[in-house]
Amino acid sequence: MAARFPKNLPVRAWPLDASWHASRQQGIGVLVALLPVLRRTSDPPAAIARHAGAFGCNLWTAPLLLGAMARLEDDGRGPDAVRLRDRLAGPLSGVGDVHVWKSVRPAVLAVALAGLLVGHPLVGIGVAMLVHVLALGSTWSRGFRRGWALGGELESAFARVRPSARLDRLLQSGLGVLAGALAGWGLVGAWQSAPSSAFLMSGALVVGYHAARRSTGWGVAFLGWVLLASVLGRFSNPVGLP
Amino acid sequence: MELPVAQWTAIVLLGAFLALDHAAWPSLVGAQPLVGGLVAGWLSGHPLAGVAAGGVVQMVWMVVQPVGGFTVPEGWLAGVAAALGAPADVALSGNAWLDDPRLAAPAVVGILAAAFGRWLVLVQRAWLERLGAGITPALAAGEAAPAVRLHVLGVALHALRGATMALVVLALAPAASQALGAAGVAAPAGRIAMALGAAALANCAPRLHRGLRLGLGLALGALVAYIV
Numbered sequence: 001m002a003a004r005f006p007k008n009l010p011v012r013a014w015p016l017d018a019s020w021h022a023s024r025q026q027g028i029g030v031l032v033a034l035l036p037v038l039r040r041t042s043d044p045p046a047a048i049a050r051h052a053g054a055f056g057c058n059l060w061t062a063p064l065l066l067g068a069m070a071r072l073e074d075d076g077r078g079p080d081a082v083r084l085r086d087r088l089a090g091p092l093s094g095v096g097d098v099h100v101w102k103s104v105r106p107a108v109l110a111v112a113l114a115g116l117l118v119g120h121p122l123v124g125i126g127v128a129m130l131v132h133v134l135a136l137g138s139t140w141s142r143g144f145r146r147g148w149a150l151g152g153e154l155e156s157a158f159a160r161v162r163p164s165a166r167l168d169r170l171l172q173s174g175l176g177v178l179a180g181a182l183a184g185w186g187l188v189g190a191w192q193s194a195p196s197s198a199f200l201m202s203g204a205l206v207v208g209y210h211a212a213r214r215s216t217g218w219g220v221a222f223l224g225w226v227l228l229a230s231v232l233g234r235f236s237n238p239v240g241l242p
Numbered sequence: 243m244e245l246p247v248a249q250w251t252a253i254v255l256l257g258a259f260l261a262l263d264h265a266a267w268p269s270l271v272g273a274q275p276l277v278g279g280l281v282a283g284w285l286s287g288h289p290l291a292g293v294a295a296g297g298v299v300q301m302v303w304m305v306v307q308p309v310g311g312f313t314v315p316e317g318w319l320a321g322v323a324a325a326l327g328a329p330a331d332v333a334l335s336g337n338a339w340l341d342d343p344r345l346a347a348p349a350v351v352g353i354l355a356a357a358f359g360r361w362l363v364l365v366q367r368a369w370l371e372r373l374g375a376g377i378t379p380a381l382a383a384g385e386a387a388p389a390v391r392l393h394v395l396g397v398a399l400h401a402l403r404g405a406t407m408a409l410v411v412l413a414l415a416p417a418a419s420q421a422l423g424a425a426g427v428a429a430p431a432g433r434i435a436m437a438l439g440a441a442a443l444a445n446c447a448p449r450l451h452r453g454l455r456l457g458l459g460l461a462l463g464a465l466v467a468y469i470v
Contacts, residue, residue, distance in 0.1 A: 018266040019396035021371035022311065028374065032393045035386055045384020052381035052389070056311070059268040101307040102446050109304055110443065112276055113297065119334055121293045125277060132271050140268055169448060173455060176447025180459020181466070183440035186340070188467035190433045193341045197430045201437040208441030218438055219315060219353045222302045222431075225438075226346050229429030233343075 003074050005148050006037050010141060013066055016059060025056035030066065037070045047073060050082050057089045058096025060140050064161060065092055067147025068154040080152055088155060099163035100136060103171040108132045110178055139163060200229050245286060252285050253412055254405045260318035261404020265363055266397060275299035278321030291332040292325030294339035298349045298431050299324050301439030305446060316359030323411040324352030327419030340432030347422035349431045351415050359407055366399050
């Protein structure tokens with residue numbers, strides 16, 4: 001009998017991170033997502049126990065692995081499903097993180113911000129959401145069926161099904177130029193409104209560039225810089241140097 | 243803040259949805275400060291001020307990455323809190339909001355709210371971890387019901403946390419922003435945030451020739467600013 005794709009797998013996998021915690025990460029979410037498939041195996045308690053461990057993957061690339069694991073369980077190859085999870089969760093997460101957090105997400109946020117800067121925030125946010133859904137939503141939703149179709153072959157097909165590395169490099173290069181353009185445009189505008197703002201902005205640019213190494217650095221850098229500017233503002237006129 | 247009950251309810255429901263978007267499922271961009279600020283501003287009657295305040299926080303938040311198990315601050319909460327604390331007459335035209343010193347205090351309140359929201363997420367996850375350790379024997383015996391209950395509890399807690407935090411910022415953010423403003427927190431927050439946003443985006447570029455890309459962009463941006 002031909003294997004039947006579990007249509008409720010995407011719905012059940014949607015809140016994958018809801019029960020995230022340090023020791024199992026998305027493990028409970030994966031177990032809940034795969035449950036209908038695990039219940040139709042020859043030994044459901046053993047299948048449930050097999051998938052009670054830790055699982056950590058990028059949310060947008062996890063469907064590929066979930067689809068493949070579901071297929072292997074459906075084929076009665078439960079231990080292979082666990083082996084595939086252990087071998088591929090890390091690499092898939094790595095490529096997913098670069099694709100989502102360093103390429104597509106900053107690019108769509110830059111579009112939204114550009115809309116605000118040119119005075120059309122609704123258009124910017126609308127376009128950003130649309131591009132985001134088209135780019136990442138399709139990666140997520142197609143992943144289940146692609147993984148299901150590949151099953152145990154997912155590992156050998158990894159280079160073919162992973163998010164495009166070329167697209168990522170292109171987006172990242174574009175973001176580098178955009179960052180410079182944003183800084184240049186902002187600096188000239190700051191100089192025209194008040195030279196002290198341009199000095200503040202230059203300092204924030206340098207500090208921010210180094211704060212990038214820590215994810216919490218941004219908020220701290222902003223608070224520190226606003227505080228500094230507020231204090232300096234008490235001792236200077238709004239046009240002169242701080 | 244004096245708002246009709248319908249608006250309060252809408253902002254609380256928005257909080258529940260955005261908290262889930264932030265921490266439970268693949269985010270639809272709704273949990274970003276810009277979107278949170280726009281919607282909260284619209285619901286409280288001043289959408290332009292909301293989107294400007296959200297925009298300031300968004301630039302600080304350009305490349306916040308929840309990778310390697312890192313729990314990121316709640317950006318949506320920052321946007322909502324900043325929007326609720328922003329003065330209603332902020333102007334978007336000519337990008338005057340970038341130099342508006344009155345946006346500094348709401349943005350600071352927003353960022354502090356996001357940090358508090360992150361702490362709550364960490365507390366929630368630590369609790370889920372303790373509960374998860376408790377169901378390990380049941381899972382090893384092949385029982386799935388405790389796992390389903392834990393997962394549903396996780397969804398409910400995220401929604402509850404979001405709704406509660408939305409209520410808290412509704413009640414406190416405007417007063418906190420006013421107090422900070424009165425204490426002298428006033429700076430061109432938009433410009434500072436823009437510099438941080440540009441620095442964040444620059445770090446996305448590949449290391450090779452990063453300086454060249456930045457220099458090219460800088461020249462282009464400056465040229466456009468002079469021409470416009």
